[in-house]
Amino acid sequence: xxxxxxxxxxxxxxxxxxxxxxxxxxxxxxxxxxxxxxxxxxxxxxxxxxxxxxxxxxxxxxxxxxxxxxxxxxxxxxxxxxxxxxxxxxxxxxxxxxxxxxxxxxxxxxxxxxxxxxxxxxxxxxxxxxxxxxxxxxxxxxxxxxxxxxxxxxxxxxxxxxxxxxxxxxxxxxxxxxxxxxxxxxxxxxxxxxxxxxxxxxxxxxxxxxxxxxxxxxxxxxxxxxxxxxxxxxxxxxxxxxxxxxxxxxxxxxxxxxxxxxxxxxxxxxxxxxxxxxxxxxxxxxxxxxxxxxxxxxxxxxxxxxxxxxxxxxxxxxxxxxxxxxxxxxxxxxxxxxxxxxxxxxxxxxxxxxxxxxxxxxxxxxxxxxxxxxxxxxxxxxxxxxxxxxxxxxxxxxxxxxxxxxxxxxx
Ligand SMILES: [Fe+2]
Ligand SMILES: [Fe+2]
Numbered sequence: 001x002x003x004x005x006x007x008x009x010x011x012x013x014x015x016x017x018x019x020x021x022x023x024x025x026x027x028x029x030x031x032x033x034x035x036x037x038x039x040x041x042x043x044x045x046x047x048x049x050x051x052x053x054x055x056x057x058x059x060x061x062x063x064x065x066x067x068x069x070x071x072x073x074x075x076x077x078x079x080x081x082x083x084x085x086x087x088x089x090x091x092x093x094x095x096x097x098x099x100x101x102x103x104x105x106x107x108x109x110x111x112x113x114x115x116x117x118x119x120x121x122x123x124x125x126x127x128x129x130x131x132x133x134x135x136x137x138x139x140x141x142x143x144x145x146x147x148x149x150x151x152x153x154x155x156x157x158x159x160x161x162x163x164x165x166x167x168x169x170x171x172x173x174x175x176x177x178x179x180x181x182x183x184x185x186x187x188x189x190x191x192x193x194x195x196x197x198x199x200x201x202x203x204x205x206x207x208x209x210x211x212x213x214x215x216x217x218x219x220x221x222x223x224x225x226x227x228x229x230x231x232x233x234x235x236x237x238x239x240x241x242x243x244x245x246x247x248x249x250x251x252x253x254x255x256x257x258x259x260x261x262x263x264x265x266x267x268x269x270x271x272x273x274x275x276x277x278x279x280x281x282x283x284x285x286x287x288x289x290x291x292x293x294x295x296x297x298x299x300x301x302x303x304x305x306x307x308x309x310x311x312x313x314x315x316x317x318x319x320x321x322x323x324x325x326x327x328x329x330x331x332x333x334x335x336x337x338x339x340x341x342x343x344x345x346x347x348x349x350x351x352x353x354x355x356x357x358x359x360x361x362x363x364x365x366x367x368x369x370x371x372x373x374x375x376x377x378x379x380x381x382x383x384x385x386x387x388x389x390x391x392x393x394x395x396x397x398x399x400x401x402x403x404x405x406x407x408x409x410x411x
Contacts, residue, residue, distance in 0.1 A: 005056035009049055012080060016045045019083045022090045022117070023126065048076050070178040071140070074393035078136040086129030093121040139350075140394030145184040147191055148399040152373055152382060155410040156316050156339045160283035163407070169197040169226070170403040172322075172344025173235065173386030176217050177208035178393060186220050188387060188402060193225050195404050199278070200226040202268060203344040203384060204235025204292065204322035209243045211258035214266065221266035228278055232268035233289040235322035235345060236298050237390075271320060273307040286317040288338070293330065294323035294345070302326060308336050318342065324369040327381045340407075341381040346370040348385035348398030361398060371398065 020027060020041060027038035055068045097115055104112045159166075169192050179185060192200065207213040214221075224230050240255040241247065263270045271289020278287050288311070293302025302321060311317070316339050319331065324343040331338050348354070348371045352361025363370045373382050385401035 005053065009052060012045075012048065012052075015080060015083050015087065016042075018087060018090065019129075022093075022122070026126070044079070048079065051076070070180060070393050073391065074140060077392055078133060078140070081136065082129045082133035085132045086125040089121045089125035089128060090117075093117050093125075096121075135396055136392070136394065138394075139392075139396040143395040143399060144389065144393055145181065145187070146395070146399050147188050147387070147402055149191065149195070149402045149404055150372070150385070151404045151406065153406045153408065154340060154373065154380065154382065155408055156380075157378070157410045159316050159339075159407060159409040160280075160285070161409055162283055163280060163285075164409055166199075166407040167195060167197045168199045168201055168342075168405040168407060169195055170201050170203065170342050170382065170384050170405055171387050172203040172384035172401070173205040173347055173388055173390070174202075174217075175205055175208050175237065175386075175388035175390045177210070177213035178390055179217065179388050180393070182216055182220055185217055186223075188400070189220055189223050191402055193223070197226040197404075199228050199287075200224050200230040201287075201318075201320055201342055202230070202232040203320050203342050204233050205237040205344065205386075205388075205390075206232070206235070206263065207259065208237055208390065209240055211255055211262050214259070214262040218262065218266055221268075224267055228280065230268050231276075231287060231289060231320065232263055232270050233320045233322055234270070234272070234291050234301075236292045236294060239292070239299060239301070241299060271307075273301075273303040275307055275309075275311045277311065277315070284315060286311045286315050287320070288317060289320040290326070292322045293326045295325040295329055298323060298325075304330055304334065304336075313337055324367055324381060324383045327369060327379075331381075332376060332379060338379060341379075342384070342405075343369070343381060344384045344386055346383060346385070347390065348401075350386070350389055350392055350395045350398060352397045354398055 020038070027041055028035055029037060031037070051072065096118065100113050100115055104115070171192070238259055240252055240259070245252045245255065260270060271287070273290050275286055275288040277284050288307050290302035290304055290307050292298065293300050313336050317337065319338045319341045321327070321331070321341055321343055323345045327341050327343065331341055346363050346367050349361045349363035352363070353359065354371065359371060361370060369381050369383050371383055371385050373380060382403065382405060384403050385398050387400050387402065389395065389400070
């Protein structure tokens with residue numbers, strides 16, 4: 001029994017009570033002469049507590065939370081984020097009422113001000129909750145699999161002229177455990193194949209936690225076709241570190257080895273802190289792949305020095321590294337020149353605004369390089385927004401990403 005589950009449950013209960021008591025009159029309204037809304041409200045809330053409790057009570061058996069259906073988790077997330085956003089206006093109203101209570105202490109009875117809620121703030125609260133709920137629901141229903149091809153021209157110094165307009169399809173963050181639809185993945189694969197890519201590069205987070213997530217999608221992934229190969233690296237989620245299995249325990253090793261095997265069976269050549277030379281006719285370039293390396297709490301199994309040990313720096317070099325923070329922390333100031341790093345990991349937070357000449361997402365305050373192409377000191381990084389999704393099974397503003405990178409010589 002993990003007693004820590006009671007902390008989030010109590011938090012959710014407090015949100016429920018606060019939101020309910022502030023909108024009592026609304027929930028008391030009748031539909032067909034029955035006060036149905038308040039019963040509906042608490043039925044949904046009690047169902048949520050039960051689901052969360054059921055999935056937590058033997059959290060020691062780590063598989064249980066993992067087995068929760070992603071869309072169920074996501075729906076709970078959407079309901080409570082909506083209520084939580086609606087609370088701010090109510091909270092502001094309560095602060096004003098508190099101020100009024102103090103004010104009234106010094107007033108005669110006839111001068112006391114009204115303590116009831118300000119109608120505008122109450123309406124603002126309901127409007128905010130409804131707007132957040134509708135937007136996030138739209139993101140789940142419509143945008144979850146609305147794949148978008150992001151085309152990007154990239155210039156690289158010393159890129160062989162004979163390889164101008166070289167087509168790389170860059171994908172990332174499939175998170176197969178949340179994907180839930182083989183048909184939709186096949187739709188994405190058809191789009192990728194229709195671009196006739198020279199290379200397909202996958203920059204990690206194939207799964208959420210376990211190699212078993214791959215099985216239903218394995219056959220489909222084998223259909224990814226490119227002229228010169230499909231390559232991949234590991235993301236932080238590919239290590240099984242988030243389900244309570246101790247690193248390097250037998251169980252952990254079994255999961256990890258199976259994941260490596262499955263990647264190869266899916267048709268990816270997995271680069272584990274290593275490099276290969278891609279030779280095409282009489283020209284070539286380096287492709288380097290590192291294990292996950294991320295700032296802060298993320299694992300740092302990536303070893304760039306080891307990865308470049310066997311290659312020279314006289315050729316154009318592309319690096320695959322899951323976490324874009326690796327670029328700023330290690331690659332940008334490294335003596336070995338990386339012309340282009342390809343990363344994923346941010347998912348563009350699955351939420352933001354992206355229109356020509358303007359892009360914003362809250363994730364930009366955590367990762368300076370979070371979507372698209374960035375340049376500094378003659379080095380470049382391209383960050384994929386992720387093809388899959390994690391936690392919230394939807395997207396708002398930042399769509400599932402199939403990046404078509406068109407590489408040419410810098411003239
Ligand atoms: Fe990811
Ligand atoms: Fe990641």
